[in-house]
Amino acid sequence: MLVQFLLTGLALGSIYGLVALGFAVIYKAERVFNFAQGILMVCGAYLAYTATTQLGLPFPVAVIVIIAAAALLGIVIQFLFIRPLSGQPLLPVIMITIALSIILKALIEILYGVQPKPLATSLPTGVLILGDVRLSQLNLTAAVVSWVCMGVFFAFFRFTKAGLLMRATADSHEAAILSGVNVNRINAGAWAIGTILAVIGGVFLGQIQLASTELEHIGLLALPAVVIGGLQSIPGAIVGGILVGVIEQLASGYISPKARDVFIYIPLLIMLLVRPWGLFGNRELGRV
Amino acid sequence: MTSVSTSRTAMPIDEFAPSAPARQKAAARPLRWLWLAVAAAVLVYLPFVLHDRAILGYRLSNIQLLNVGLAQLNLTLIAVLGAVSLNYLTGCAGLVSIGHAAFFAVGAMAAAATGAQLGLPFLVSLVAALIAGAAAGVLAGLPSLRVRGLYFVLSTMALHFIVVFAFSEYQYAAFDVFGISYPQPAIGPFALDSALKWYFFLLPIVVLCCLACNYSLKHREGRALLAVRDNEQAASSSGIDVRVLRLKAFAFSSAIASLAGALQAYYLTTVSTELYSLNLAISFIAMIIIGGMGSIAGGVVGALVWLLLPSVLTGFAGELGAAGGGLAKIFVEHRPQVVNLIFGSLVAVLLIFAPGGIVGAARKLTKLVRPGAEA
Amino acid sequence: MMALNGTPAADTPLLEVRTLSVAYGRKAVALNAVNLTVPKAGVVALLGANGAGKTTLIRTVSGLIRLHNGAITGGEVLLEGKSIAGLSADRIVRLGMGQVPEGRLVFKNLTVEENLQVGGAILPRATLAERLDAVYDLFPRLAERKDQAAGLMSGGEQQMLALGRALAASPRVLLIDELSLGLAPLIVGAIYQQLKKIREHFGTALLIVEQNARLALGICDYAYVLERGEIVLAGPAELVAASERMHESYLGARAERQAAAG
Structure with a gap:
């Protein structure tokens, strides 16, 4: 059983890691602690529902449409909600992301109704049996895709000009402006990437479970994941996400599904008290 | 030529504009008492209007009463306690808590243990809720001694999930899946068995709590905490024990929230763990943003808007629905979602255009209309 | 303004600040009708004590003034004859004005x-x-x-x-803010040598904002002295360096004289 839980946890944790990575990108770009990351993930599940079930698009086309829509959503959010508050203290910015999550949730429920929707993509749904261990192909695909996305993500930041400018902006806003970087455009880009990563996670979670706004709760686990990993650290976000996935599986497997939250939020609390900068964070930078 | 050094020091900052001269204040005093008397009269007469659906004998339609009933008013009063206590914390300690719903749960649990399980009198279980709330508040405040800003906000979020888990464990162990049932509250021989009685029980509590918060904000400790919020180092070097003060503020704020939780539980007669969702905690934050952060009036206004706007909207949508508007149809079919959409947008718009909330905007307006008037 | 002999090159200057006034908040005037010109491939120094308005001027020219709650109340800033007042800072950089910020x-x-x-x-x-x-x-x-x-x-x-x-x-003009701040004199000297080379190598015009007047006067062709938001002295470097006023307040003549008297 332990192996089973660990493997499932690893697979789900990879998805959380992806969502958390999106969160970390937004945080690093403009220090926005995005409480709407959970609902952005939910948007992914519903975008998939629209693209496949409602529009009946072939799967590869649907994927492109979903990603393009996610990028657009991120850019619009940055323009409408975040840019007007740029330079404001922490609290109002947190609040506006909370307001954003209320708005998005309401919009989804108005557009799609409150009943959960089943997703029917052409992702494999069989079960892989390896000895005692049963592994859903969907989970496995999710994990693989998550890792590929992370790889693409790192390549983007390491090897492209846009990636370089994003890293520079995250490093110092002022120096970036004075180097002629259009910081607004960079921040919009960060939101586009952050949203795309959340949405990809949402497509998988919507498929593993059902597309519903209840998934927001799972998406919000990206927050403890990122903080446990270290707010400033990109690898930290991924490791934190995987850790949260494994803890979740172990807690719900051995104790009860209800116990999940406590076993994630108690380590978060301990981490905040003992090592607020997280597992991988930098002590100096950790003082927010 | 204007000298830079002198003109810089004279740079005006709106928020710190000099208050009205003292003599003007003195002149305003009798007027102030008049206003207070009017407010008191309205507050006392209001429940009868809502109860009889009539004012001085003239019958009023639902729309004229903004579709508001007495039960909503009572729940609003309870929410005012939640919002005001959260705003007290934000106002004096500069901390915002995403764990405020957790204190409601603590109060409900304390009331369940004392009132429902041990069968102690209603007032005793309210006192138990106050004590439990204060104790929980001190615990919740401990992280604030170590971590700031974002990390503190997260610690309150962690706290929320931990308390909600405890509540559900308690509920399932001591009661059942349907929730915790509370006995009929009574004060000695007087049973609180109607909305009207509840109103007159809640009103003084709310007024008292608001006055207490206001007093604390405006007097020695509150000022000291404000000093801490604005400049931590200066405050600690002036000999104020910041940590004790902050924990006190926490205990005070969460005791009130816990009391509100107990009252809410008794008022609803049955509560279950689902009630204490993160959404409830978020709604308190939304209330203080809408009303205006950091002031008692902001908490009151925010809670009023948050709880009364939905029914007002429902009333108008009902009227419009007859005319057959498409928007009205959406509203009827998705009432809670449309309400949330409006609230979410309201919060966002206020944050961007009026960070002081409704109270802040109103103060700015009065300043524009009557420069020099008391803010 | 006390003008000493000679004006910078006559054709369209690279950077021109015309009767610029800037205020913070509603009242506080930080700059009052300031005129300043940087000719093509010229090296111009802007001197002045702390709080004289140097930072305000450089923020205005570089487009950062709005971020600091300041506003242009009069005059204009021209880069190669085109107004750049009110443009965003990154845009101004892309138009050819390089920035070496303080710190x-x-x-x-x-x-x-x-x-x-x-x-x-x-x-x-x-x-x-x-x-x-x-x-x-x-x-x-x-x-x-x-x-x-x-x-x-x-x-x-x-x-x-x-x-x-x-x-x-590849900027055409480089704005250099307080280069010497917080660096050891030896290092500052070395970097100032590099500044000379920049003009020789690239033909870039330099606007050097500096508190250390002696250093800046050593390499510039033309200097402006800012005091309490106004240009009080302007002229070719050697004339500025020789002026009584400059000696009084910036080049330590007063201290020398006091030392001699005492």
């Missing part, structure tokens, strides 16, 4: 090479490599440290990198 603002987590690449990001890819080579020629030290994280370098090296990064964009 050695480098990207600490990026390598030296990456810092320069960000600086030159506005150039087309083909010319970027060439330009970076030219920057490395000017600052061989940066070439040696190519792959080092900028945050791990010494203060002087970071200042050099900040200069190099601004130069990487």
Whole structure:
């Protein structure tokens, strides 16, 4: 059983890691602690529902449409909600992301109704049996895709000009402006990437479970994941996400599904008290 | 030529504009008492209007009463306690808590243990809720001694999930899946068995709590905490024990929230763990943003808007629905979602255009209309 | 304003500040009808004590003034004859005005090479490599440290990198704010030698804002002295350096005289 839980946890944790990575990108770009990351993930599940079930698009086309829509959503959010508050203290910015999550949730429920929707993509749904261990192909695909996305993500930041400018902006806003970087455009880009990563996670979670706004709760686990990993650290976000996935599986497997939250939020609390900068964070930078 | 050094020091900052001269204040005093008397009269007469659906004998339609009933008013009063206590914390300690719903749960649990399980009198279980709330508040405040800003906000979020888990464990162990049932509250021989009685029980509590918060904000400790919020180092070097003060503020704020939780539980007669969702905690934050952060009036206004706007909207949508508007149809079919959409947008718009909330905007307006008037 | 002999080159100047007034908040006037000109390939120094308005002037010219709650209340700022007042800072940089901000603002987590690449990001890819080579020629030290994280370098090296990064964009005029601040005199001297080379190598015009008048007067052709938001003295470097007023307040003549008297 332990192996089973660990493997499932690893697979789900990879998805959380992806969502958390999106969160970390937004945080690093403009220090926005995005409480709407959970609902952005939910948007992914519903975008998939629209693209496949409602529009009946072939799967590869649907994927492109979903990603393009996610990028657009991120850019619009940055323009409408975040840019007007740029330079404001922490609290109002947190609040506006909370307001954003209320708005998005309401919009989804108005557009799609409150009943959960089943997703029917052409992702494999069989079960892989390896000895005692049963592994859903969907989970496995999710994990693989998550890792590929992370790889693409790192390549983007390491090897492209846009990636370089994003890293520079995250490093110092002022120096970036004075180097002629259009910081607004960079921040919009960060939101586009952050949203795309959340949405990809949402497509998988919507498929593993059902597309519903209840998934927001799972998406919000990206927050403890990122903080446990270290707010400033990109690898930290991924490791934190995987850790949260494994803890979740172990807690719900051995104790009860209800116990999940406590076993994630108690380590978060301990981490905040003992090592607020997280597992991988930098002590100096950790003082927010 | 204007000298830079002198003109810089004279740079005006709106928020710190000099208050009205003292003599003007003195002149305003009798007027102030008049206003207070009017407010008191309205507050006392209001429940009868809502109860009889009539004012001085003239019958009023639902729309004229903004579709508001007495039960909503009572729940609003309870929410005012939640919002005001959260705003007290934000106002004096500069901390915002995403764990405020957790204190409601603590109060409900304390009331369940004392009132429902041990069968102690209603007032005793309210006192138990106050004590439990204060104790929980001190615990919740401990992280604030170590971590700031974002990390503190997260610690309150962690706290929320931990308390909600405890509540559900308690509920399932001591009661059942349907929730915790509370006995009929009574004060000695007087049973609180109607909305009207509840109103007159809640009103003084709310007024008292608001006055207490206001007093604390405006007097020695509150000022000291404000000093801490604005400049931590200066405050600690002036000999104020910041940590004790902050924990006190926490205990005070969460005791009130816990009391509100107990009252809410008794008022609803049955509560279950689902009630204490993160959404409830978020709604308190939304209330203080809408009303205006950091002031008692902001908490009151925010809670009023948050709880009364939905029914007002429902009333108008009902009227419009007859005319057959498409928007009205959406509203009827998705009432809670449309309400949330409006609230979410309201919060966002206020944050961007009026960070002081409704109270802040109103103060700015009065300043524009009557420069020099008391803010 | 006390004008000393001679005005900068007669044709369209590279950078021109015309009767510029700036205020913070509603009242506080920080600059009052300031005129300043930087000719093509010229080196101009802006001198003045702390709080004289130098920072305000440089913020206005570079487009950062709005971020600091200031506003232009009169006059204009022209880059090659076109108004740039009110444009965003990054836009102004892309129009050809390089910036070396106060406090050695480098990207600490990026390598030296990456810092320069960000600086030159506005150039087309083909010319970027060439330009970076030219920057490395000017600052061989940066070439040696190519792959080092900028945050791990010494203060002087970071200042050099900040200069190099601004130069990487091929600016026509470079705004240099308080280069000497917080650096050892020896290092400052070395970097000022590099500034001379910048003009020789690239033909870039320089506007040097400096509290240390002696240093700046050593390399500029023309100098302005700002006091309490107004230009009180302007002229060719040698005349400014020789002026009584300059000696009184900036070049330490008073201290010398006092020492002699005492």
